[in-house]
Amino acid sequence: MAKLLMGKEVSARIKAELKTEVDKLKEKGIVPGLAVIIVGEDPASQVYVRNKERACEECGIYSEKYALPEETTQEELLELINTLNNKTSISGILVQLPVPKHIDEKTIINAIAPNKDVDAFHPVNVGKIMVGNYDFMPCTPAGVMELIKESGVEVSGKECVVVGRSNIVGKPQAMLLLHQNGTVTICHSRTKNLAEKTKNADILVAAVGIPNFIKGDMIKEGAVVIDVGINRLENKKLCGDVEFETAEKVAGAITPVPGGVGPMTVAMLMKNTVKAAIINKSK
Numbered sequence: 451m452a453k454l455l456m457g458k459e460v461s462a463r464i465k466a467e468l469k470t471e472v473d474k475l476k477e478k479g480i481v482p483g484l485a486v487i488i489v490g491e492d493p494a495s496q497v498y499v500r501n502k503e504r505a506c507e508e509c510g511i512y513s514e515k516y517a518l519p520e521e522t523t524q525e526e527l528l529e530l531i532n533t534l535n536n537k538t539s540i541s542g543i544l545v546q547l548p549v550p551k552h553i554d555e556k557t558i559i560n561a562i563a564p565n566k567d568v569d570a571f572h573p574v575n576v577g578k579i580m581v582g583n584y585d586f587m588p589c590t591p592a593g594v595m596e597l598i599k600e601s602g603v604e605v606s607g608k609e610c611v612v613v614g615r616s617n618i619v620g621k622p623q624a625m626l627l628l629h630q631n632g633t634v635t636i637c638h639s640r641t642k643n644l645a646e647k648t649k650n651a652d653i654l655v656a657a658v659g660i661p662n663f664i665k666g667d668m669i670k671e672g673a674v675v676i677d678v679g680i681n682r683l684e685n686k687k688l689c690g691d692v693e694f695e696t697a698e699k700v701a702g703a704i705t706p707v708p709g710g711v712g713p714m715t716v717a718m719l720m721k722n723t724v725k726a727a728i729i730n731k732s733k
């Protein structure tokens with residue numbers, strides 16, 4: 451039976467450590483502050499934003515939430531970002547994605563000051579991740595790295611397979627694994643003989659967005675399997691990209707969905723916000 455990598459527990463530990471750090475920073479007059487902007491009514495985004503606000507409270511981080519109506523113009527959003535870029539009580543800015551279709555996501559990401567870009571989506575921060583000299587780690591891939599650490603398996607020299615090549619998960623995930631000296635293969639929608647590749651993985655990260663896509667017979671015996679996917683089924687239940695029932699029989703360690711990568715993403719966001727407060731204070 452595979453070891454369960456409980457993101458919920460690991461993230462609680464990380465948040466408790468951060469709370470201690472934040473208390474110490476406050477004694478020095480440094481108060482980390484996160485601004486979260488949400489445009490529109492997307493139900494999943496609402497849940498994510500609520501979780502982020504709650505995590506701020508748990509860590510003692512000051513937070514401001516800007517819930518803007520669906521019809522907000524790009525100019526209005528840019529104006530708010532500009533105000534927050536210059537607001538000293540705000541160390542980190544996060545725009546919950548996706549934004550409505552009439553707003554250009556890239557323009558918005560580019561408008562956030564890189565030293566406040568706690569999601570690490572700005573091209574400056576993406577470039578820094580590429581060269582391995584970064585202030586902010588991208589939250590979801592960073593959370594995945596923590597869970598791999600929790601499995602007790604060293605990344606160095608291992609066959610690592612990432613399924614998915616998005617800018618927010620797959621690509622930065624591959625980079626973080628590479629920085630830890632993994633031998634990394636990125637698979638995507640055009641990959642041929644996918645199972646052949648995944649079956650070769652000592653560490654398998656699934657970030658596809660298709661429910662139960664990776665089956666047990668696609669996994670190497672004893673592999674560490676990290677399921678980034680969050681998919682809502684017709685019966686309203688959440689499920690990952692990995693078929694848990696068949697995968698856990700083969701894997702050495704595996705994350706559940708929910709309670710695996712999801713809470714880690716939020717904990718890593720808190721970590722980045724604290725880091726941003728330190729960086730911006732010392733400037």
Ligand code: NAD
Nearest residue numbers: 590614615616619638639657658659678679680711712715
């Ligand atoms: P995306 O849609 O941007 O990317 C999906 C990737 O999967 C693409 O790169 C595509 O090439 C690949 N893909 C699609 N079909 C494939 C196939 N048949 N074979 C191999 N690869 C295929 O999605 P994303 O933003 O990277 O998110 C992926 C999943 O992770 C989603 O379920 C999302 O909800 C979830 N997610 C979770 C968290 C979290 O905090 N746990 C954070 C971000 C995303």
